[in-house]
Structure formats: structure tokens, C-alpha cells
């Protein structure tokens with residue numbers, strides 16, 4: 001009887017103990033999952049680091065010789081140039097365009113032609129109703145000669161970083177417009 005009673009007594013404790021174990025297991029699995037997730041979080045940035053410098057090199061690295069400084073006027077002019085990129089073993093050439101002008105204080109402003117509305121290409125003085133402005137034919141965005149957005153587009157035109165050396169204009173990466181805001 002005594003023995004039986006003990007068995008019963010032990011059995012009566014088993015279910016709660018099992019519950020305890022499974023709760024611990026649950027915690028273990030949860031923590032394990034969190035650790036795996038964190039490990040993935042570490043790995044993904046490392047992959048990005050490995051890939052990004054190659055992708056950005058052409059964009060952010062070297063300046064490209066574009067035009068003689070003497071050709072730049074107060075009115076924006078369109079200049080096309082090539083950016084050679086080397087992504088690992090892969091060489092490519094990007095065809096780029098800049099609208100370049102000289103401001104009253106002598107600052108060279110080189111604007112990207114990509115409309116900040118939805119990415120069409122703007123033109124200069126290409127709409128009779130809007131003289132001396134950049135105009136986007138897609139939905140009518142308009143910009144000042146320095147790229148300030150006047151209509152439709154939410155932001156000013158981006159600009160290239162500019163370097164002048166030996167009578168030449170060199171253009172670098174594309175950055176948000178710092179001349180207007």
C-alpha cells in the first residue's frame with residue numbers, strides 16, 4: 001500500500017514537471033531561434049560590405065574629365081560623358097548627362113537631368129510657357145537654373161560633385177542639391 005501510495009504520489013508530480021521541462025525547451029528553442037536570427041543579421045551586413053564597395057566605387061570614387069571650364073556659361077548647357085566602371089571582372093560604361101552652368105559667384109553647378117518626380121529626363125528651355133527653366137515633359141515638373149523645384153517634383157534636382165583642375169571641369173558622384181533647398 002505504502003509503495004503504491006508513493007507511486008501515486010510521484011505520478012501526481014509528473015505532469016507539472018513535464019510542463020516545466022517543455023516550457024524550458026520552449027525557451028531554449030526560442031533563444032536558439034533568436035541567436036540564429038542575430039547571426040543572420042551579422043552575416044547579411046558582412047555580405048553587403050563585401051559587395052557594396054565594388055558597386056559604389058564607380059559612382060563615388062573617381063572624377064571624370066567632362067569639359068573645358070571656358071565653355072561654361074551662366075545658362076545651363078548639356079554635356080554627355082562616360083563613366084567607366086569595373087565591378088570585379090565586369091567592365092561597363094555608363095552614359096551620363098549633366099546640365100552645367102556657372103552661377104554669378106563663379107560656382108560651377110552641374111545638375112543631374114533625372115526628374116525628382118518619377119525619373120524622366122528634364123530639358124532646359126524646352127517649354128514655351130516656362131522660359132529659362134528646366135521642364136520635365138512627363139508630368140510638367142519645373143525647376144530653376146540651379147535645380148530648385150517649382151512644380152510637381154518634391155525635391156530639387158540632384159547635382160554632381162564638381163572639381164576644377166587645369167582649366168577642366170571634372171564631375172564625381174551624384175549628391176542631393178546643396179545649392180538650393
Ligand code: FES
Nearest residue numbers: 115117118136139
Ligand atoms: S517624372 Fe518628371 S514630372 Fe513626372
